Amino acid sequence: MRQSTLFTKTRREAPSDEVAKNAQLLVRAGYIHKEMAGVYDFLPLGLLTLNKVIGIIREEMNAIGGEEVFLSTLQDPEVWKKSGRWDDEAVDVWFKTQLKNGSELGLGNTHEEALTALMTEHIASYKDLPRYVYQFQNKFRNETRAKSGIMRSREFIMKDLYSFSNDETSHNAFYEKAAAAYERIFERAGIGGKTYRTFASGGSFSKYSHEYQTVCDAGEDTIYIDEAKRLAVNKEVYDDSDVYAATGIDKASLKEARAIEVGNIFTLGTRFSNALGLSYKDAEGKATPVFMGSYGIGPARLMGTVVELMSDDKGLVWPESIAPFAVHLVSLGKDTDEIAQAADALYDDLVNAGVDVLYDDRDLRAGEKFADSDLLGIPTRVVVGKDAAATGQFEVVNRATGEVVKKSRAELLAK
Amino acid sequence: MRQSTLFTKTRREAPSDEVAKNAQLLVRAGYIHKEMAGVYDFLPLGLLTLNKVIGIIREEMNAIGGEEVFLSTLQDPEVWKKSGRWDDEAVDVWFKTQLKNGSELGLGNTHEEALTALMTEHIASYKDLPRYVYQFQNKFRNETRAKSGIMRSREFIMKDLYSFSNDETSHNAFYEKAAAAYERIFERAGIGGKTYRTFASGGSFSKYSHEYQTVCDAGEDTIYIDEAKRLAVNKEVYDDSDVYAATGIDKASLKEARAIEVGNIFTLGTRFSNALGLSYKDAEGKATPVFMGSYGIGPARLMGTVVELMSDDKGLVWPESIAPFAVHLVSLGKDTDEIAQAADALYDDLVNAGVDVLYDDRDLRAGEKFADSDLLGIPTRVVVGKDAAATGQFEVVNRATGEVVKKSRAELLAK
Numbered sequence: 148m149r150q151s152t153l154f155t156k157t158r159r160e161a162p163s164d165e166v167a168k169n170a171q172l173l174v175r176a177g178y179i180h181k182e183m184a185g186v187y188d189f190l191p192l193g194l195l196t197l198n199k200v201i202g203i204i205r206e207e208m209n210a211i212g213g214e215e216v217f218l219s220t221l222q223d224p225e226v227w228k229k230s231g232r233w234d235d236e237a238v239d240v241w242f243k244t245q246l247k248n249g250s251e252l253g254l255g256n257t258h259e260e261a262l263t264a265l266m267t268e269h270i271a272s273y274k275d276l277p278r279y280v281y282q283f284q285n286k287f288r289n290e291t292r293a294k295s296g297i298m299r300s301r302e303f304i305m306k307d308l309y310s311f312s313n314d315e316t317s318h319n320a321f322y323e324k325a326a327a328a329y330e331r332i333f334e335r336a337g338i339g340g341k342t343y344r345t346f347a348s349g350g351s352f353s354k355y356s357h358e359y360q361t362v363c364d365a366g367e368d369t370i371y372i373d374e375a376k377r378l379a380v381n382k383e384v385y386d387d388s389d390v391y392a393a394t395g396i397d398k399a400s401l402k403e404a405r406a407i408e409v410g411n412i413f414t415l416g417t418r419f420s421n422a423l424g425l426s427y428k429d430a431e432g433k434a435t436p437v438f439m440g441s442y443g444i445g446p447a448r449l450m451g452t453v454v455e456l457m458s459d460d461k462g463l464v465w466p467e468s469i470a471p472f473a474v475h476l477v478s479l480g481k482d483t484d485e486i487a488q489a490a491d492a493l494y495d496d497l498v499n500a501g502v503d504v505l506y507d508d509r510d511l512r513a514g515e516k517f518a519d520s521d522l523l524g525i526p527t528r529v530v531v532g533k534d535a536a537a538t539g540q541f542e543v544v545n546r547a548t549g550e551v552v553k554k555s556r557a558e559l560l561a562k
Numbered sequence: 563m564r565q566s567t568l569f570t571k572t573r574r575e576a577p578s579d580e581v582a583k584n585a586q587l588l589v590r591a592g593y594i595h596k597e598m599a600g601v602y603d604f605l606p607l608g609l610l611t612l613n614k615v616i617g618i619i620r621e622e623m624n625a626i627g628g629e630e631v632f633l634s635t636l637q638d639p640e641v642w643k644k645s646g647r648w649d650d651e652a653v654d655v656w657f658k659t660q661l662k663n664g665s666e667l668g669l670g671n672t673h674e675e676a677l678t679a680l681m682t683e684h685i686a687s688y689k690d691l692p693r694y695v696y697q698f699q700n701k702f703r704n705e706t707r708a709k710s711g712i713m714r715s716r717e718f719i720m721k722d723l724y725s726f727s728n729d730e731t732s733h734n735a736f737y738e739k740a741a742a743a744y745e746r747i748f749e750r751a752g753i754g755g756k757t758y759r760t761f762a763s764g765g766s767f768s769k770y771s772h773e774y775q776t777v778c779d780a781g782e783d784t785i786y787i788d789e790a791k792r793l794a795v796n797k798e799v800y801d802d803s804d805v806y807a808a809t810g811i812d813k814a815s816l817k818e819a820r821a822i823e824v825g826n827i828f829t830l831g832t833r834f835s836n837a838l839g840l841s842y843k844d845a846e847g848k849a850t851p852v853f854m855g856s857y858g859i860g861p862a863r864l865m866g867t868v869v870e871l872m873s874d875d876k877g878l879v880w881p882e883s884i885a886p887f888a889v890h891l892v893s894l895g896k897d898t899d900e901i902a903q904a905a906d907a908l909y910d911d912l913v914n915a916g917v918d919v920l921y922d923d924r925d926l927r928a929g930e931k932f933a934d935s936d937l938l939g940i941p942t943r944v945v946v947g948k949d950a951a952a953t954g955q956f957e958v959v960n961r962a963t964g965e966v967v968k969k970s971r972a973e974l975l976a977k
Contacts, residue, residue, distance in 0.1 A: 154629055154693045156684050180680050182634045188680060189632040197632075214569055217604040217612075219597045220635070220700060221717050242659045244669065246716075247706050252598075254659065254669075265595050265603060269571050278569045285635060285700060291662050301661075302636050 148472070149494075150507045153177075155190045157519050168365060169451035170296025172458050176522045178471075185293025185301035187447075192523065195471035197304070200446040201283055203335050203468065204306050207328040211321075213281045213308055218261050220285060222253035226260045230422040240288035242301075254287035259441060262309050263419040270437060273313050273429050277321060281308035283446070295367070298407060298451040308442040313427065315416075318438045322412060325442050329359055329410050336449055337466030338456060342409060343379040345370050346390050352416025354389065360406035365455045368408055371401035379406075407452045415439040457547070463524025464547050472505040475525035475546075479513050479532040490531035493541070493556060500560050521546070529559065563887070564909075565922040568592075570605050572934050583780060584866035585711025587878055591937045593886075600708025600716035602862075607938065610886035612719070615861040616698055618750050618883065619721050622743040626736075628696045628723055633676050635700060637668035641675045645837040655703035657716075669702035674856060677724050678834040685852060688728050688844050692736060696723035698861070710782070713822060713866040723857040728842065730831075733853045737827060740857050744774055744825050751864055752881030753871060757824060758794040760785050761805050767831025769804065775821035780870045783823055786816035794821075822867045830854040872962070878939025879962050887920040890940035890961075894928050894947040905946035908956070908971060915975050936961070944974065 155177030162181065165171045170187075173179045178193030189197055205215070221244075227233035233253070235241055242254040255261065262280060270276065286305045293301055308325070312318035326344065333342040338361050345360040360370045360379055369382040373396045380401065384390050391398050417436040420426065426434045450469065457464040467473055476494055480487030487508070494506045505525060507516050513532075520528050530542040540553040570592030577596065580586045585602075588594045593608030604612055620630070636659075642648035648668070650656055657669040670676065677695060685691065701720045708716055723740070727733040741759065748757040753776050760775040775785045775794055784797040788811045795816065799805050806813050832851040835841065841849045865884065872879040882888055891909055895902030902923070909921045920940060922931050928947075935943050943959040950956045955968040 152627070152629075154681070154684050154690070154695060177684070180683070182636065182676065183638045186634045186636045186638075188634055188676070191629045191631060194630055194632050212567070214567075214606045215609055216606060217609050219601045219603055219717055221597065221601045221702070223598045223601075242667075244657045244659045247704055252657075261597060261603070266569070268595070269569050269592070275569070280569060287636070289662055302634050 148505055150505055151509050153191060153505075155192065157522050165296065166294050167296035167298065167451075167455075168458065169298060169454040172454055172463050172522075173297065173451075176463055176524070178463075179297065185290055185299070187297055187300055192471045196450055196465065196469055197446055199469040199471070200336060200449050201304070201306070204332055204444055204446060205283070207332050207335075208279075208281050208306070208308055211279065211324050211328050212277075213279045216262075216280055216282050218255070218258050218265075218282055218284055220255050220287065222255050222261060224251055224253065226264050226423070227253065230260050230419060232260065240290060242287045242289045255284070256286055256288050257441075257443075258282070258284070258307055259309065259415065259419045259439075260423065263423040263425050263439070266311060266437070267423065267425050270311060270425060270427050273427055276311060276313045276427060276437065277317060278311040279308060279321070280311070281306060281442075295365070296451055297447040298365075298455075299367070300447070303445055303447050306444045306446060310440040310442070311420075311425075312438045312440070313429070313435070314438055318414065318440055322414065322440055325412055325440070326357065329412065329442070329444070332444065333359060333361070333409065333449075335468050337453060337468060338409070338449075341456065343370065343372055343377060343406070345379040345381050345406075346384055346394065347381040347411070348383050349414065350416075351418060353414035354393070355384065356411060356413040358408045359410040361409050361452050361456070362404045363407050363452060363455050364405050366405040366407040368406050369403060370406045371398075371403055373397070373401055375400075379404075407448070407455070409449050409452055410442075410444040412442045413440060415441055458524070461518075462522030465524045465526060467526045470524070470526050472503045472525050473527060474502055474504045475507065475520050475523065475528045476504050477507045477516050477520055477528055477530050479516070479530065480536075481510060486531055486533060486536045489536040493529070493531060493559070496556065496560055529554075563920055565920055566924050568606060568920075570607065572937050580711065581709050582711035582713065582866075582870075583873065584713060584869040587869055587873055587937075588712065588866075591878055591939070593878075594712065600705055600714070602712055602715055607886045611865055611880065611884055612861055614884040614886070615751060615864055616719070616721070619747055619859055619861060620698070622747050622750075623694075623696050623721070623723055626694065626739050626743050627692075628694045631677075631695055631697050633670070633673050633680075633697055633699055635670050635702065637670050637676060639666055639668065641679050641838065642668060645675050645834055647675065655705060657702045657704045670699070671701055671703050672856075672858075673697070673699070673722055674724065674830065674834045674854075675838065678838040678840050678854070681726060681852070682838065682840050685726060685840065685842050688842055691726060691728045691842060691852065692732060693726040694723060694736070695726070696721060696857075710780070711866055712862040713780075713870075714782070715862070718860055718862050721859045721861060725855040725857070726835075726840075727853045727855075728844070728850070729853055733829065733855055737829065737855055740827055740855070741772065744827065744857070744859070747859065748774060748776070748824065748864075750883050752868060752883060753824070753864075756871065758785065758787055758792060758821070760794040760796050760821075761799055761809065762796040762826070763798050764829065765831075766833060768829035769808070770799065771826060771828040773823045774825040776824050776867050776871070777819045778822050778867060778870050779820050781820040781822040783821050784818060785821045786813075786818055788812070788816055790815075794819075822863070822870070824864050824867055825857075825859040827857045828855060830856055873939070876933075877937030880939045880941060882941045885939070885941050887918045887940050888942065889917055889919045890922065890935050890938065890943045891919050892922045892931050892935055892943060892945050894931070894945065895951075896925060901946055901948060901951045904951040908944070908946060908974070911971065911975055944969075 478490030893905030
């Protein structure tokens with residue numbers, strides 16, 4: 148893409164009302180726009196990045212047998228009353244609205260109720276199990292405080308997968324598969340090394356749930372890490388002696404850290420299938436409640452976490468897996484001079500070779516272009532200046548390390 | 563995909579509360595689920611179809627220079643008060659909700675206000691124009707009546723593009739490009755022949771807007787068609803003599819028809835740029851309001867229109883461009899018999915050749931499988947029965963025409 152056609156502009160100063168580093172940098176770089184507190188728009192570069200994150204998650208969910216759906220935001224109170232979660236006392240983040248006739252509707256903050264009710268039409272027998280159903284869908288949560296940028300917003304796309312198994316044993320097998328998929332997702336997005344499977348409080352069907360917590364000072368949670376086991380314990384269960392008995396974690400060896408919850412997996416058991424009448428006939432014809440689990444990741448929170456962890460004082464730094472473009476081609480030419488012509492030719496070659504390139508073809512000073520390039524954080528910068536036009540050797544800068552090498556056109560295209 | 567793993571089931575009977583043909587068939591075929599009146603979930607086959615429609619629209623919007631964004635659903639009243647559209651008297655389809663502190667928010671029914679306000683940060687000079695910005699985003703409209711299935715729902719994904727031009731002349735040039743893109747979209751989705759560019763009422767900046775109306779008895783609109791010119795006039799401007807003077811349409815020759823509005827394009831002029839302060843400095847440094855247009859298509863309405871037009875008494879009939887799968891491979895084998903083995907082998911071959919195949923590997927009677935296959939509406943059915951396993955000649959059925967031919971494996975793969 149030619150940067151001259153990109154509508155977003157960068158800013159030197161962070162907006163004064165943003166306190167979170169992720170929001171400050173993403174707004175400055177033109178990736179997002181703040182609509183109001185806790186509500187953000189995704190602009191072209193931000194949407195490309197978000198969609199890369201979504202693409203990784205989708206691949207991993209499909210690989211474990213997930214089937215994708217798209218459920219509605221508007222929620223029917225009748226379904227939520229059955230599970231006891233319609234009242235604001237039961238769920239404190241509801242946004243509610245009304246039809247013209249005055250009847251109340253909710254905006255979905257999660258989809259256990261809607262999907263469980265829906266599945267009663269599609270699950271009847273043990274032959275219909277297991278099922279794994281997921282979506283990328285906008286959730287609405289009426290947060291009192293929203294100062295963490297895109298890491299905690301009032302409206303956000305969430306990947307939520309729900310598993311429907313015939314019993315706890317087959318549920319547990321899938322739960323571990325989902326855990327492994329989550330670990331691949333965080334690894335691919337570049338935060339694997341700092342992310343720990345973390346024991347947190349559970350519900351009526353499992354003593355603990357699991358969170359994926361990424362160590363970061365900007366996090367809202369406190370965890371205690373067993374580095375050797377690559378496990379952690381959330382503060383909320385730190386004083387529960389059972390967690391150490393169950394896991395072999397040595398409480399004395401744990402290290403405290405601030406962390407961001409980037410995902411969670413949860414055994415629901417028959418809590419929702421009982422409430423909403425989701426049962427199946429087993430091989431003997433006996434009606435049995437379906438055993439459920441839920442598995443969530445917020446792609447924007449993951450994106451915000453990468454910003455918090457990897458950015459530097461010059462701006463964003465993206466791993467290639469989720470960068471909006473792989474290469475930032477920066478021309479130092481003017482109008483149609485020799486340099487601009489060399490840059491145009493290299494741009495065409497890279498695009499034809501299938502490389503995702505943002506091409507800074509704008510008529511600006513080199514210093515402004517480099518500052519913008521640093522701020523945007525595309526992993527590899529290729530500079531076309533006077534030397535390059537003359538020698539055919541292009542300066543290639545690694546955004547993360549600052550390393551500079553020279554490469555010929557053939558070497559660039561071979562990559 | 564193996565049909566044995568698809569979680570959705572088909573139904574013989576339409577739900578009694580659905581009156582629209584599109585909803586009846588899509589619910590029966592397991593493409594959608596009705597959450598409540600006017601609110602639908604997209605299940606795997608429905609989401610695949612919807613995403614094919616979205617893919618076509620996205621390609622055509624990118625081809626005319628569109629840049630994709632994703633704006634928020636939650637709307638700030640302050641921005642809408644500036645344009646005078648916050649009051650329920652001005653916009654009668656608002657859904658509104660509240661933050662914990664009691665302040666009111668809206669759920670976006672369109673995005674002129676939010677995007678125009680946003681663009682003030684990115685447009686300053688004539689050099690920043692033109693810009694074309696679009697999204698696929700969930701809109702919320704508090705419709706009093708919602709009985710048209712996915713053709714008019716209270717929550718629906720809309721493609722809305724907004725153009726920002728420096729003056730009316732350059733706006734008009736883009737407007738015609740957008741019109742041509744719309745015609746390509748309807749052509750590709752299989753409804754081009756029945757869709758007419760239709761004059762409808764305009765606003766303060768243009769006497770007329772244009773709708774794209776698809777002739778169909780299930781439509782809510784009445785239009786008058788000039789077949790030779792491939793143009794039409796909406797009933798709302800039929801008695802306005804100016805429309806005939808402006809277009810050369812002969813009122814006497816028009817034919818009345820019911821039609822579905824599948825898209826609209828609208829000259830906004832400076833209505834929103836004036837209200838929200840979106841101006842640019844022209845070459846002489848003079849502040850000038852940006853000249854805008856808006857361009858909408860509802861992908862689900864388009865999908866519903868295809869159902870209304872093309873389905874038959876056996877079920878859905880999709881054009882290949884938006885079908886969830888290109889081929890429905892139906893095995894008449896049992897367990898692992900010779901027929902099932904031949905079908906498995908053909909399935910693998912087709913998948914490896916890059917064909918999108920739904921493979922009915924279920925252990926059901928042939929009659930049930932054929933009835934399901936007709937209901938699902940995948941364009942090409944390939945049957946693997948006893949004969950095929952013995953002779954290597956497969957029965958190939960065209961869903962739309964019913965035409966049956968025999969093809970060898972090599973012929974199927976060559977296609």
